[in-house]
Structure formats: structure tokens, C-alpha cells
Amino acid sequence: MIIIPCGSFIPSLKRQKTIKKRTITVISRLEKGKGQDLAIKAFALVKKEFKDAELLIIGQGNFEKELKLMAKNDQQIKFLQYVKNKQKAIEESELIVCPSVWSLEGFGLTIIEAMAFAKPIVAFDRAPGNEILSNEKNSLLAKNKDYIDLSNKIIELLKDKNLQKKLAKNAQQNFIKKYQIEKVAEQYLNLLKN
Secondary structure, three states: OOOOOEEEEEOOOOOOOOOOOOEEEEEEOOOOOOOHHHHHHHHHHHHHHOOEEEEEHHHHOOOOOHHHHHHOOOOOOEEOOOOOHHHHHHHOOEEEEEEEOOOOOOOHHHHHHHHHHHHOOOEOOOOOOHHHHHOOOOOEEEEOOHHHHHHHHHHHHHHHHHHHHHHHHHHHHHHHOOOOOOHHHHHHHHHHHH
């Protein structure tokens, strides 16, 4: 058996984007198991440390109504059903959180997109995230389904700009080595040739 990962293009970064400080972004379908509910619970704890923090939840799905009820009209939690330019949303975020706990999660495209943009990432220590990410090397991984630990990892990253830079740089280098579309295409070509 040969495993070839999903790939993505390296984004064109023609100009330096302004990062919205303390913007924590979650991008995923709004479905139970995708973890937005855990991100909202974690964010309540993050706000105690960072009063100016913002949680941006991007996606559509049948879990939206429940999530909005859970958010209790918190003005610092913003829901965007659809964004035309996901690249811009990722670029402008300080952190990307990938909180999926779905047992059927296949592959974390949002994870590799965040890696491509050299963004600090927080996820749960479970597959497929922990097959792509390494704790304290290119991300911070929280205990599975533990929103308190998730909040602690987010707070740790928001407090430490040097750690953000280190994880983001390593994540981007890892993306270039393994998930850049040209590298993935090369693996398919080699497989077909042999």
C-alpha cells in the first residue's frame, strides 16, 4: 500500500497582509463533530485572558442554529457562512484552530492550507490532525475533546509571538516538503510509471 496525501497550491503572497490581532479562525462545515462547539467553549476561557479576542467561524451547515444559540449573541464571535476568499481570511487571522473530533474525518485540508500560509495552528491530538501536525514542532495539539486544554493552547500561542513564528515557519516548511501540489503530483506520476 502506498499513501499519497492530499495536496494544495502554494499561495501567492504578493503583499504582506495585515493580521487582525487576536483573531482566531475556524473554517469547516458546521456539523456536529467538527468541533465548533468546543471552540466556542474554549473561546469563553480565552476571552478572560484576552478581552479583545475574536472568534471567526466560517462555514455552512445544519449545526449553525445550535452554535449561534451557544454563542449567546456574543459580539466577539462572528459567523460567516461563506467567504469568497478563504485565503484572505486565513492570512488575516492570528491563529487557525482545527477542532474536529469527528470520527469519520478524512483529511484536514484547512490544516494544510494554514500550513501553506505559515499560520500557527491549534488542533486536537487525534487523527487526521496528528498525522499531519506535530505538537510543539509545527502546531500545538490539545488533549482530545478537551476544550479547557484547547483554550490553554490558544492562550499559550496568543501570549508567545516567538512560539507563533517558530510553529508557523516549521508548518510552512513541512507543507512545502510534503503537501505542495507539485510534490503530490510527482508521487502519483512515479506510482503510475512503476
